[in-house]
Amino acid sequence: MGGGPEAPLRDGERARDLLLAVLPWPEKAAEKSIAGIKEEFPNLEVHYIPEQYSERKEERGKVAVPEELQKRANIIATLAWLPATASNIPNARFIQCFSAGTNHLAQHPVYKDSDIPFTTASGVHGPQIAEWVIMTDLIHSHNYITLYEAQKKKEWVQSKGMQVQDRVGRRVGILGYGSIGRQVARVAKAMGMDVIAYTASPRPTPESKRDNGFIVPGTGDPDGSLPSAWYSGLDKESLHNFLKQEIDLLVLAVPLTKDTTHFLSTAEFALLHASNPSGTYISNISRGGVIDQTALIHALETKQISGAALDVTDPEPLPADNPLWDAPNVLITPHVSGSTTVYAERAFLVLRENLRRERDGGKLVNVVDRERGY
Known part of the structure; x- marks a missing residue:
């Protein structure tokens, strides 16, 4: 043209x-x-x-x-x-x-x-990324990888699929309650989950909780009514207070800035484990640098968390010899959740x-x- x-x-x-x-x-x-x-x-x-x-x-x-x-x-x-x-x-x-x-x-x-x-x-990005978050969480909680491997071997072993944790009553903590986090909240609430939200600045009033950005019609949380509790702040004390809330699924949806670089590291994984010994599942759809990747590998290896679904890594593409590929209970996709x-x-x-x-x-x-x- x-x-x-x-x-x-x-x-x-x-x-x-x-x-x-x-x-x-x-x-x-x-x-x-x-x-x-x-x-x-x-x-x-x-x-x-x-x-x-x-x-x-x-x-x-x-x-x-x-x-x-x-x-x-x-x-x-x-x-x-x-x-x-x-x-x-x-x-x-x-x-x-x-x-x-x-x-x-x-x-x-x-x-x-x-x-x-x-x-x-x-x-x-809300609809497709929210589906990716829920999809990977269900793959983990329903032991789908184990069952799929059994299928490839033509094994019919019901015991491999018995330890299922359905989502009703589970808590999803959404770190960064923008359009993506709000659609995750919408889907999670429909599944019977409790939602808590974390934002950089406080949202004390109904007006401050509203989403004033672009919204795909019929999606998200336009008035900010879905979370049962809101948390805020960029300081460690505020973040740690949020991470202590017995979170079952932690969704990282914050932008990568100097304040959020390595937002989750050794101390944060320890807090998640102390708050929820059965294991928080981490879903990162923001940027790889938000997580201290070395600390994440250690947390996976020591079972401080139950697993991680990562659509982003640090660096990207992730080199073939990077130890993250071989960490236990990790699911990695090549930055495609927004597609x-x-x-x-x-x-x-x-x-x-x-x-x-x-x-x-x-x-x-x-x-x-x-x-x-x-």
Whole structure:
């Protein structure tokens, strides 16, 4: 779409804005949402450049984008690509990232040295990641790996599947009660679990507990009514108070910042064990660096925790000789819990909401606070 010389403007005619989308999906994957944007914003030109996805992080964002398009762009939609400097995009009003976080862009000159607002796609990941969290927890609690191995050996041994812990009455502690944590809470409550939430700042009032970000319709906890208790703080004492609450499933859904790096380490695993000797199961769908991986391996080997489901590791990809692969009761997936066939469609809905808010003079949704890192 787009491209070609621009016709001169007639009297009273507005110059068309340019939405430059550089994304690792074929345009067809988001054609419905793009069509909706073009219908609602007829003065917006959309130019879509598909980027070849790479397994290697250092190769992502390496795509040729014509300088003329960079210069004209008013809104940029991206996952990994950014221009060399902010001077390449003098007309950019905001940059819509198609990821939940921006830590992968935090050292880029456009992020560090400009005041162009960055917004994220936070809110689109809740359904699929919540399903991954519950799926892996059930795999663990229902001994599915053992049963599957028996199936491959053509063994019919009922005793291997007898020690099942159903989820009714169990407690899930959600560390980071954003859109993902709220959808985990919704599903967990439907299964009869108790939910407790942990946030960086206190949420003492009904209004402060509301989710004011993007929400996939019919999901999440918009009014913040699902947790039976809320905890908060970035200091160790506050975190430790939360971890003492006999948690059966601990879900890590916090952004990776200097405050949350190695948020869980030796002392925290010891506290979890003391509070729940039968074993907390840890689910990490945030970033690998939130956990001290060496301490995690030790906690698994000494049965301080009952197991761990990890969609993220430190580093990524996880080297084949890393001892985490061989730790007991660990389930590792290659950072795919946020994947869904409708990801691009949903992320464009966030962009569409921001286009509306900008048009109507409102505040953009999911604006990144560069000081906080999210």
